[in-house]
Amino acid sequence: MKVLIDLFVTFAKMGAVTFGGGYAMLPILQKTVVEDKKWATDEELLDYYAIGQCTPGIIAVNTATFIGYKTKGIIGGIVATLGLIFPSIVIIAIIAAFLKNFASLAVVQHAFSGIRVCVGVLVLNAVFKLWKGAVKGKITGAVVIITCALAAFTNVSSIALVVAAGVLGILFSGKIENIESSKKTEQKEGNK
Amino acid sequence: MPMLLLLYLEFFKVGLFAVGGGLATLPFLYDLADKYTWLTNSMIGDMIAISESTPGAMGVNMATYVGFQNSGVIGCIVATLGLVSPAIIVIVIIYNVIDRFKESAIVKHIFYLLRPVATGLIAAAGLSVIVLAIFGTEISEFNLMSISLKAVALFIVMLIFTRKTKFHPIVAIVISGIVGVVFSF
Numbered sequence: 001m002k003v004l005i006d007l008f009v010t011f012a013k014m015g016a017v018t019f020g021g022g023y024a025m026l027p028i029l030q031k032t033v034v035e036d037k038k039w040a041t042d043e044e045l046l047d048y049y050a051i052g053q054c055t056p057g058i059i060a061v062n063t064a065t066f067i068g069y070k071t072k073g074i075i076g077g078i079v080a081t082l083g084l085i086f087p088s089i090v091i092i093a094i095i096a097a098f099l100k101n102f103a104s105l106a107v108v109q110h111a112f113s114g115i116r117v118c119v120g121v122l123v124l125n126a127v128f129k130l131w132k133g134a135v136k137g138k139i140t141g142a143v144v145i146i147t148c149a150l151a152a153f154t155n156v157s158s159i160a161l162v163v164a165a166g167v168l169g170i171l172f173s174g175k176i177e178n179i180e181s182s183k184k185t186e187q188k189e190g191n192k
Numbered sequence: 193m194p195m196l197l198l199l200y201l202e203f204f205k206v207g208l209f210a211v212g213g214g215l216a217t218l219p220f221l222y223d224l225a226d227k228y229t230w231l232t233n234s235m236i237g238d239m240i241a242i243s244e245s246t247p248g249a250m251g252v253n254m255a256t257y258v259g260f261q262n263s264g265v266i267g268c269i270v271a272t273l274g275l276v277s278p279a280i281i282v283i284v285i286i287y288n289v290i291d292r293f294k295e296s297a298i299v300k301h302i303f304y305l306l307r308p309v310a311t312g313l314i315a316a317a318g319l320s321v322i323v324l325a326i327f328g329t330e331i332s333e334f335n336l337m338s339i340s341l342k343a344v345a346l347f348i349v350m351l352i353f354t355r356k357t358k359f360h361p362i363v364a365i366v367i368s369g370i371v372g373v374v375f376s377f
Contacts, residue, residue: 015248017362024321025249026314028361047303050310051286056208057279058217060249065276065283074284081276085256088248089268092256095242103241107373112245114372115365116325117343121350122361123318127311134307143305147312152319152331165309166302173301 003072004079010037011064011083016091018060019115025060027122029067030129039071042133054162060084137180195263196270203255203274210251217251217275221258230262251275322347342375 010032018025026049033039040048045063052062061081068080095102102108135141143165150156202224210217218236225231235258243253252272259271293299323331326343346368354364371377 013362015252017247017365018249019245019247019365031361043303043307046307046310047290049314050306051283051290053310053313055279055282055286056210057276057282058207058210058249058251061252061276061279062283065280066287069284069287077280077284081280084249085252085272085276088246088252089256089265089272091246091248092242092253093260093265093268095246096257096260103238103245106376108245110372110376111369112372113325113343113377114346114368114370114375116321117346117372117377118350118365118368120318120322120325121347121354122364123314123321124351125354127315127318130307130311130314134311136304140305140308143308144312144315147309148315148319151313151316158313161309161313162306165305169302169305170298173304174297177301177304 004076006037007068007071007076007080008083008086011068011080012086014064015060015084016087019112019119024119024123025063027119027126029063030126033067039067042130044070046130046134050162050165054159136177139176139180196266199259199262199267200270200274203259203271204277206251206255207275208278217254221254224258231258235261340377342377346371346377 014025014028014032017028026045030042030045034042034045048063048066049059052059052066055062061084064080064084065077069077072079099105131144135144147161147165150161151158206217206220206224210220218240221231221236221239222233225233225236236254239254239257242257243250246253252275255271255275256268259267259269261267263270290299320331323329323334326340326347327334327336327338328340329335329338350364350368353359353367354361
């Protein structure tokens with residue numbers, strides 16, 4: 001029961017401060033779920049995030065379900081998700097009922113412009129942390145950069161990129177892993 | 193069909209077919225607007241603005257807003273539960289499949305490349321937020337002249353603040369929101 005309350009409260013807090021969708025939630029997820037609560041590792045978070053991209057549903061909800069399910073089974077998955085959506089329901093209901101022109105209020109726009117800068121910083125920090133878990137050598141490093149360029153500057157969908165990674169992974173990961181791990185041992189021996 | 197059941201089922205469908213985050217729900221919402229009188233295109237426009245300027249996942253915010261317009265607070269809850277139900281079912285199935293095969297070579301090989309790709313996707317999302325925050329435009333319409341020096345200053349201060357102190361990221365978000373209001377960003 002204690003864990004369930006903890007899941008609900010933790011994800012409700014995240015739902016309350018996440019502006020701008022799933023990727024904005026990631027830095028906070030990483031700090032809370034990986035570093036503070038230790039419910040998942042950096043690698044698992046990346047796995048869930050990648051899967052969340054290409055499965056139905058909202059990425060933030062998918063990630064919450066994954067972590068809740070891993071921690072406390074099906075009820076954990078449901079509780080984490082309910083926690084995540086709880087603040088939205090409260091806030092949107094209030095706005096829809098009383099503040100019809102909320103989004104055009106100057107104060108909201110200013111606050112939001114400030115928050116957006118901060119979200120950019122937080123996502124950048126998260127990328128540096130996740131890099132360590134994901135990049136094992138030059139090839140995987142290049143994969144990060146190529147993916148980033150394709151996603152930012154072309155119309156290739158993220159689903160296509162994730163599916164391509166899966167297929168190429170089945171075909172070539174074994175070889176890439178061998179190259180990247182043998183280079184590492186060479187370097188270590190060289191250092192000696 | 194009772195309204196609430198209809199609301200649940202329609203958002204269940206949105207949750208099942210909208211792959212890839214909040215904005216992916218948009219085409220489905222426009223379909224709903226064509227189909228029903230309780231949702232209009234201009235409501236969807238308002239809704240995007242509100243979803244983007246309130247905390248929470250965008251898709252969830254949109255479902256909540258439509259649900260409220262349709263049947264008040266109970267509508268919010270029903271629409272949102274409809275939206276997240278398929279995700280819970282699908283994720284539980286996927287989790288079990290991965291867990292069963294996580295020691296298999298194929299799953300390990302898939303994740304070996306999936307992790308750098310996920311990192312790249314997050315980096316791209318970060319890049320688009322940074323460009324939007326500092327230049328006020330999408331990456332495709334990037335214009336160096338539209339740079340906001342206030343935003344650059346806040347960016348640098350926050351970069352140092354988040355790296356040199358142990359505060360929770362939430363603290364940085366709240367401070368940035370206040371700075372945005374005080375210095376009218």
